[in-house]
Amino acid sequence: MLKIPKIKAKKGQEKQIKALNFLIRLLVWAIPLYIILIFDLSLPQLQYAVANIVTYLLNLAGMHPVLNDLFISIPIKDGSWGAFINWDCTAWKSMLAFLALVMAVDKGKKVKGLILFIPLIFIVNILRIFFMFYFVKTYDLAYFEIVHTLIWSWGLIFTVLIFWIIWLKSKHFTS
Numbered sequence: 482m483l484k485i486p487k488i489k490a491k492k493g494q495e496k497q498i499k500a501l502n503f504l505i506r507l508l509v510w511a512i513p514l515y516i517i518l519i520f521d522l523s524l525p526q527l528q529y530a531v532a533n534i535v536t537y538l539l540n541l542a543g544m545h546p547v548l549n550d551l552f553i554s555i556p557i558k559d560g561s562w563g564a565f566i567n568w569d570c571t572a573w574k575s576m577l578a579f580l581a582l583v584m585a586v587d588k589g590k591k592v593k594g595l596i597l598f599i600p601l602i603f604i605v606n607i608l609r610i611f612f613m614f615y616f617v618k619t620y621d622l623a624y625f626e627i628v629h630t631l632i633w634s635w636g637l638i639f640t641v642l643i644f645w646i647i648w649l650k651s652k653h654f655t656s
Contacts, residue, residue, distance in 0.1 A: 503585050510581035514574065523568040531607065532566040538611050544618050555618055562617050564610075572606035575637040582645045594648040605640045609633070 532551050539546040544555045554563030576599050583591050609632055616628055
């Protein structure tokens, strides 16, 4: 386990030092993110898993998807629409961010929280991708950019923060 030295607090500085310790640990646990980005690493198997799961769900919903490598397309009113499942579609950044947030906290049952919430983040991501296909199938491309920006750009950020707060507040994970 990575042990990061704590900064000792003087009287009246406990909260500031606690916050500084948290931020230092968070930055250290963010290093894997930067390594992955710098070396342009990916896990194609995870991309294929996401593409296959989303395609399966779209089939269950009767949307008649076509999966070609990592590109999923569905018929819409005026033709077809599709999306490529790239590395960022796997929610790897969100799962790594959650890991960093949990590990940056000085207490708690970290493994138990990670075992529960990392898969939940992955599931939320799958549902988010499914929703984008559902939205396009239902409403065509009207308002797609707005919904995509809100759901795609902000959806997992809020999910990660909400799950982290649940982990922090729950007696099952922090006692």
